[in-house]
Amino acid sequence: MGNLALGVDIGGTKIAVGIGNSDGEILSQQSCSVPKTEDPEEIFDLVEKLIQSEMGNLNFDISDSSVADHFACCGVGCGGPMDKAKGIVSPVNIAAWRQFPLKSRLESKLPFPVFVDNDAKALALGEGWKGEANGKLDYMAMVVSTGVGGGIVLDGKLLDGNLGNAGHIGHVIVEPTGRQCGCGSFGCLEAEASGTAIYAITGREPKEAPDEIKERCGTMVGRAVASVSNLLDLDLVLVAGSVALGYGEIFFSAANKEAKLRARLDFSKDVEIRPGGLLDSGPLIGAMSVGWTGLEAGST
Numbered sequence: 001m002g003n004l005a006l007g008v009d010i011g012g013t014k015i016a017v018g019i020g021n022s023d024g025e026i027l028s029q030q031s032c033s034v035p036k037t038e039d040p041e042e043i044f045d046l047v048e049k050l051i052q053s054e055m056g057n058l059n060f061d062i063s064d065s066s067v068a069d070h071f072a073c074c075g076v077g078c079g080g081p082m083d084k085a086k087g088i089v090s091p092v093n094i095a096a097w098r099q100f101p102l103k104s105r106l107e108s109k110l111p112f113p114v115f116v117d118n119d120a121k122a123l124a125l126g127e128g129w130k131g132e133a134n135g136k137l138d139y140m141a142m143v144v145s146t147g148v149g150g151g152i153v154l155d156g157k158l159l160d161g162n163l164g165n166a167g168h169i170g171h172v173i174v175e176p177t178g179r180q181c182g183c184g185s186f187g188c189l190e191a192e193a194s195g196t197a198i199y200a201i202t203g204r205e206p207k208e209a210p211d212e213i214k215e216r217c218g219t220m221v222g223r224a225v226a227s228v229s230n231l232l233d234l235d236l237v238l239v240a241g242s243v244a245l246g247y248g249e250i251f252f253s254a255a256n257k258e259a260k261l262r263a264r265l266d267f268s269k270d271v272e273i274r275p276g277g278l279l280d281s282g283p284l285i286g287a288m289s290v291g292w293t294g295l296e297a298g299s300t
Contacts, residue, residue, distance in 0.1 A: 002070035006055070006110070007287035008047065009119060010034075010078040010102075012093030012146030012196070015043075017050040018284040019058060022072070022292065024130040026284055028057050040096045048109060065111045074106060074114045075291025077122030077283060079147060084164020087116040092182045093147045093196065115294030119143065119283065121158060121167055123240060123276065124151025125293055126286030132238050132277030140234055141276060142169060144221060145241035147182075148190040154232065158293075170194070172224040193220040195243045206243050211250060217243065218251035222258030222273065229263045229271040240276035 004027075009016040011034070018029030030050060035042055052062060060067050079091035087103020106114045117125075124141035127133040133141065137156040143149045148170030152159045159166035170190035171183055178187030179197065191197050195206040198217065202209050209217075221244070225237050244251055255273045263271050276282050 001072045002068070004071045005288040005291045006051065006071060006074040006112075007284040007291070008051065008074065008076040008078075008106075009122075009283035009287045010047065010076065010091070010094070011119060011283070012079055012091065015047055015050060016284055017047075017054045018288070019054060020284065020288045024285055024288070026281060028054060029284055030054055030057075034094060038096050040098075040100050043094065043096055044100075044102075044105060047106075051109070062110055068111045071112045073112055073291035073295050074110055075122070075287045075289060075294065076102065076106065076114065076116040077119035077287040077290060078102060078116060080118040080149065080168065081165050082116070082118060082163070084117055084160060087114070089116070092190075113291075113295065113298075115290050117164065117290045118149060118151065118167065119286070120149030121151035121164075122286030122290045123278075123282050124153055124167070124286070125158060125289035126278055126282055127238050127276055128153060129289050129292075130278060130285055131282070132274060133236065136236060138232075138234055139236040139238065140167070140169070140225075140228060140232075142221070142225075142237060142239045142244075143241040144193060144195075144217070144239055144244035146195045148194045148221075148241075150228075152228075152232065152234075169224050169228060172227055174220045174223045189220055189224045193217040193243075198243065207246055209247075214247040214250045215254045217247060218254030219258045221251075222255035223262055225255065225271065225273055226259045226262030226268070229259070229268040230265055233267050235268070235271050237271065237273045238276040239273060240278065240282045245275060245279065 016031035150167040150169035175187035181188035181191035
């Protein structure tokens with residue numbers, strides 16, 4: 001078994017593929033936009049082409065079984081919901097993929113094991129491995145980007161839930177009479193603070209939003225974090241994603257202010273919301289963490 005991992009990150013607007021080693025170092029990577037299509041095969045074909053291109057950059061050929069001498073695994077972080085055990089995904093922000101058998105389709109193309117998990121849960125693994133949560137046993141990692149997702153680590157273990165969807169903080173209700181969410185409910189965090197929501201509210205790309213919208217986005221995140229912190233006894237939440245990191249101080253200041261206002265129990269009142277430590281590398285390091293974690297679980 002080799003010491004390389006293939007990482008695949010599939011979000012609502014971008015697909016990224018990278019190759020890294022067992023030390024968490026990314027050796028090569030590339031990305032492209034998710035096509036606006038109703039054809040599920042068009043998206044998968046793009047994923048496959050990116051993988052072939054990325055492997056070719058380091059002179060590997062996925063059609064050659066000997067590549068398994070160099071690669072230990074493929075880890076995939078994908079938007080949810082999903083059935084983790086079966087590797088079947090139905091991302092809210094990729095309408096073409098409903099009950100798409102992502103794991104088995106990738107396994108048919110790659111001569112080494114494939115492991116699939118939610119992209120925000122993948123980030124939580126990555127932050128615990130190489131990021132700001134290294135050494136922490138209890139924390140949450142969040143992505144605020146096209147959508148909003150989360151991954152929760154308690155007592156040193158990533159929470160899975162019944163089908164592998166634990167941590168979906170994007171569907172915590174923050175405005176009971178708020179906007180309709182892609183999930184069908186109303187007032188979800190994702191419907192109020194995601195890049196998709198901000199575009200719908202302002203008619204502008206999220207990066208062009210006025211300061212009051214950036215501040216409101218942080219406030220909504222802080223409100224959701226307070227509820228989760230009260231529920232699960234968490235004192236650290238790491239937030240990544242293009243919206244949160246792009247908004248910077250105005251976002252994090254508003255988020256922490258709201259969390260302090262709403263989380264008032266002795267064990268939750270000191271909850272801290274900070275930027276994720278992996279920055280732009282987070283999605284791929286997280287995806288590779290899914291692979292390494294899957295291998296480790298299979299060997300125990």
